[in-house]
Amino acid sequence: MSKPLTIAMPKGRIYKEAAALMEKAGYSLGADLDDSRKLILEFPDQNIRVMMAKPMDVVTYVEYGAADIGIAGKDVLLEQDRDVYEVLDLKISPCYVAVAGLPDQPLSRIAPKIATKYPKVASDYFREQGEQIEIIPLNGSIELAPLIGLADRIVDIVSTGRTLKENGLVEYEKIADITSRLIVNPVSYRLKSTEIEQMVTNLSEVMEGTRP
Ligand SMILES: Nc1ncnc2c1ncn2[C@@H]1O[C@H](COP(=O)(O)OP(=O)(O)OP(=O)(O)O)[C@@H](O)[C@H]1O
Numbered sequence: 578m579s580k581p582l583t584i585a586m587p588k589g590r591i592y593k594e595a596a597a598l599m600e601k602a603g604y605s606l607g608a609d610l611d612d613s614r615k616l617i618l619e620f621p622d623q624n625i626r627v628m629m630a631k632p633m634d635v636v637t638y639v640e641y642g643a644a645d646i647g648i649a650g651k652d653v654l655l656e657q658d659r660d661v662y663e664v665l666d667l668k669i670s671p672c673y674v675a676v677a678g679l680p681d682q683p684l685s686r687i688a689p690k691i692a693t694k695y696p697k698v699a700s701d702y703f704r705e706q707g708e709q710i711e712i713i714p715l716n717g718s719i720e721l722a723p724l725i726g727l728a729d730r731i732v733d734i735v736s737t738g739r740t741l742k743e744n745g746l747v748e749y750e751k752i753a754d755i756t757s758r759l760i761v762n763p764v765s766y767r768l769k770s771t772e773i774e775q776m777v778t779n780l781s782e783v784m785e786g787t788r789p
């Protein structure tokens with residue numbers, strides 16, 4: 578039998594939706610793998626190996642060929658700009674990246690401070706707007722930054738809008754719509770084309786509702 582197809586799956590909020598999609602496409606990885614502490618799981622009967630990765634790290638495993646395939650948010654792909662093929666929009670875990678801040682605060686001063694865990698996305702966006710900014714890098718609870726005067730704006734994910742609302746913040750501009758994508762290592766795409774193309778076809782059929 579050929580070497581197993583290695584899939585880097587994102588732990589956390591994307592996992593269950595991604596596993597459900599894979600299940601419908603004929604790959605039974607289990608809905609509760611993310612409850613386990615095990616990081617590499619073998620499915621010899623399906624010739625698949627699963628690596629459980631932090632969502633931000635999935636692209637790294639796929640770029641370096643440690644995994645052939647992965648599932649990653651478009652936010653991560655925009656931020657990291659890595660050498661991987663983005664082959665399919667899985668249309669799961671929808672959200673968007675937006676600029677937000679305290680209400681009625683025009684961005685008037687020179688080099689406003691932007692708090693974010695997406696420094697590249699934020700810099701690219703403000704450069705396109707012709708705006709010089711200073712990035713304040715944070716890893717979470719980004720909404721705190723404008724509340725305590727650390728930043729003039731944040732660039733962060735919005736999903737329900739609840740975090741902004743409960744902290745008295747408003748959205749100024751949407752930067753990009755986000756969903757999760759299937760990504761592939763370029764070398765694996767050539768060497769394991771049959772298995773990978775089969776997976777892409779199966780997943781596409783599930784999304785189009787045409788899978789038997
Ligand atoms: N409300 C949301 N907040 C953040 N990410 C979301 C949201 N809704 C969907 N997503 C997607 O989920 C991914 C993040 O998943 P998750 O929050 O599990 O990882 P994380 O950012 O590493 O979390 P943490 O650092 O809190 O463990 C993002 O890349 C994005 O594509």
Ligand SMILES: O=P(O)(O)OC[C@H]1O[C@H](OP(=O)(O)OP(=O)(O)O)[C@H](O)[C@@H]1O
Pocket residue numbers: 716717718719720733734735736737738739740741
């Ligand atoms: O629009 P909402 O539905 O409220 O979702 C958006 C919030 O969810 C994410 O934070 P997360 O829960 O990952 O926590 P974090 O602040 O630790 O990153 C994101 O960074 C926002 O803060």
